Amino acid sequence: MEEGSSYILTLAEELGPWAWLIGGIVLLALELAIPGSFLVWLGLAAVIVGLVSFAVDLSWQAAWIGFAVLALILLLLGRRWFSAERTQSDRPHLNERGLALIGRRFTLLEPIADGEGRIRIGDTLWRVQGPDLAAGTRIEINGSDGATLIVVPVAEAGN
Incomplete structure (x- = not known):
């Protein structure tokens, strides 16, 4: 050695x-x-x-x-x-689509029953959680839990 x-x-x-x-x-x-x-x-x-x-x-x-x-x-x-804080993206939620949808409003095509339902956004069906709501209700996305969107009726969202 x-x-x-x-x-x-x-x-x-x-x-x-x-x-x-x-x-x-x-x-x-x-x-x-x-x-x-x-x-x-x-x-x-x-x-x-x-x-x-x-x-x-x-x-x-x-x-x-x-x-x-x-x-x-x-x-x-x-x-x-070269730290992550210094690198700013024009699309910060590119790989977190649920977070990118927060604040957007949609109309429920199917009702939310027992706190769970589905909504179509573009060509994608999303699981949603929120209060029981009838089809046709305007909702706003105010959170995301993985692939599940948290929604509230527009009237409760403060608008």
Whole structure:
């Protein structure tokens, strides 16, 4: 085991700054194979340490400390820059169709009996929960529980 690890250390020492550049490129390539936006920051830190090592003769300790500090800074900045809060969508409920229907009004085609019924919206039948209502009643969707819409009569919705 010691022979293999000494070979790697010797190779890294012989390559010098190139070892950091090669390591950084390998990490960036791994990010493409294993996406998750983590390895990209480590790869960039390694590439930066490699480029700095060409200009300044860094000891291995300074290079590793620089890599650790840069990786942490880039990771924190990257997470903040690409966070979910920063990415706004023009269709925030695209995959949550029930939530996208909240506030919309429809006319019941079938009555709601025992608190449950169905409504047709476009070409889709939705399960609805709400007070017992007759067919033809105007309702407003005021909630969603999975694939079930919560409805109230328009008069009770405050309008």
